[in-house]
Amino acid sequence: MLLSNFKKTIHFLHLWLGLFSGLVVFILGLTGAIYAFTDEIKEWVYKDRLYVEVPAGALRLPLSQLLPIAEQAMGKDHKISRGQLSQAKDRTYMFRALKVDKKSFGYWNYYEYYYKVYLNPYTGQVVYKENAKREFFTVVLALHMNLLLGDNVGHFIIRWSVVCFVFLLLSGLVLWWPKKWKRKQLKQRFKVKWNAKFKRLNYDLHNVFGFYSCLILLVIALTGLMWSFELTTEKKSKVLSDTTQVTDVMPADRILDQALKASPETAYFLYNFPSAKSGTVNVSAYQSDMNLYDRVQYRFDRYSGALLQKGTEFNKQTIGAQLIAMNYDLHTGSALGLTGKVLAFFAGLIAMGLPVTGFLIWWKRGKKPLS
Template sequence: MSITLRKIIFWPHLVSGVIAGLVIAVMSLTGAAIAFESEIVGWADSEARRVQVPAPDAPRLSVDELLARVKAARPKAQPSGVTVYPEPDSAVLVLTGRAEGVYVNPYTGEVREQGAKGWRSFFHVMEEWHRWLGAQGDNRPVGKAITGVANTAFLFLAISGLYLWWPRKWTLRAMRPTLWFRRGLKGKARDFNWHNTIGFWALPVLIVLTTTGMVISYKWASDLVFKLTGSEPPAAQGPAAAPAVKVPTPPEGAKPIGLEPLFAEARRQVPAWETITVRLGGGQRPNAPQGPQGQAPAPQAQGPQALTFAIREQGAWPLFAAAQVSMDPFTGQVLRRETFADYNLGRKARSWMRFLHTGEALGWFGQLLAAIASLGGVLLVWTGFALSWRRFFPRRRPSATAVEPEPAPAQSETAA
């Protein structure tokens, strides 16, 4: 029996799919489940976030007063961030942990719990399985290692699957069985048709999802993005945060001026603001600067630390971009203003990859593509397992006339 390149590619494709298939199916299913997490939680949380405006010109409590109300209502809570919204009937979000928080009525100071608890719990479980296969505590590095390897295997399956799909003859008759779903097929012929059709149409998105997944999983892959763009890789994995902002030494006995004037300055910096968020530490020293969403915190320096406000602008591009405005907490002076345009090429590319992985870089359309392709990944695993089972454990037929026809010789069967 002659050995061809197609057979050399086919068997690693099959074996990789069988070994990593179950983990790939879990990651694909959970990835589809969390594709619209922010939109669903926002919708389910809309009632909890909405407040009654007493009057069009009703005065609002200061951000500092709102924090004091939270500390009084939740003595054990440690506020770690504040997000304000431009709508008059929107409450202020005060974070009390990495993902927990409360809403505060900006007119009355009433503290209320976030809504959508069921949805939040669901998405939390989905994210744990997507990232760590549900592992907890010290077992999470093991879970992360397994999902990283499975993601790499999925990338190999996508690329090798393209080669195995590639027609020997570019004719409609040769390509038809693998370009669209065919009616009336059963068993092996149906699984072969579904496997190739789903793989073909989902391939571009799956390659993007798995490639960006590798960049997120492995520091060497993240560093490679920076090196290929001629940028210096950061010490920590992820998009490089800007260096810590040095604050001029305040006079002896000086105290921070509070958050309210700093928020006022942040509004002036970006008049068409959509949200303004400031991190207050959350386990780090108060006033420690934070990197943008999806980035590691900026390195901490000694002495007073600037407060960095992440300001999302209406109609900004990229959709995930936010201006980072760092201010002196003692004077309110703007010490640095950084936008996406100020990033080096490596930081821009790495930020794009972070949000291409979830589809958020292209808005709801990108998220929909990511969700559909992820569901396609589940079906690829199912049909791949079915094809593999039939290959290794063929069913015996009572007569030769009952044997189902093999796929057209112009195609090659894939199995993962």
């Protein structure tokens, strides 16, 4: 009796929380599935802006020569905040100018501007200038993160919808759990009856696919909540640049040269330009194009170029720090390479389908028996 009442309560909560969060979960599943292979799709669709021909015997121009070219291409009203400096010989350098209003409502108000300039690092030629605010994958990511409503409103809705989704996954597992582990019941729990009538087929799709994807979706949802509740946010460093030696010249070449010598096997550097006068130049050395967790972070004095701080390499971090560092890669599946991305893609499709099949179960309830 007690178990029966418990399951009825779980079923009630599962139903209404599913109806409450279903549309958001559908959007998250769809956009998550699309975003799973973003890098691979960009490699194909944006090939002309990502790759250059390497002249025989040519060397890359110094960063100090490329920066003014990128700044001129951006325009004086768009301040460069980051450079992505690939160490692959045939890749362009990408510079980004981004300014957002986190208190605004709506996508078009959130981004005050967002531009990317791709340069040929051998000639300094502007290969492509992109208004990233209108770029497809930027819009998909914003839809995934805040429903195109801005951080204050959209992020709040996303956060609590994902909390509901975690409960739905756990409660769904409780409802899926068979009373008796006999062959007939197990067959119904583990196998879709493809030749059944629509009502039974829909129930099986919800029940069976929900079970098989439960663990993967839990990892994706919980890592998403880690971001949402800012549990992966790094503490602001107390290391500052020495403003007593202020000059108009940023020693970009010296900084990049030190980072290259310290991390010679780097796939690409993210070179972050400081906004405050006392801010440091933060350089992240990513050791792989596939994963974000395997990186080393450096902080340099923006005026002298002196190395102020070096982060701990991934394999030397504590287990807790490694899990935090891997949060993005676990969320997208890239922690397991291509296999993980495939799993994340199909999990996204299943997550998109669960609210639909769940709604149809509720809508068709009591109308016809399952067969």
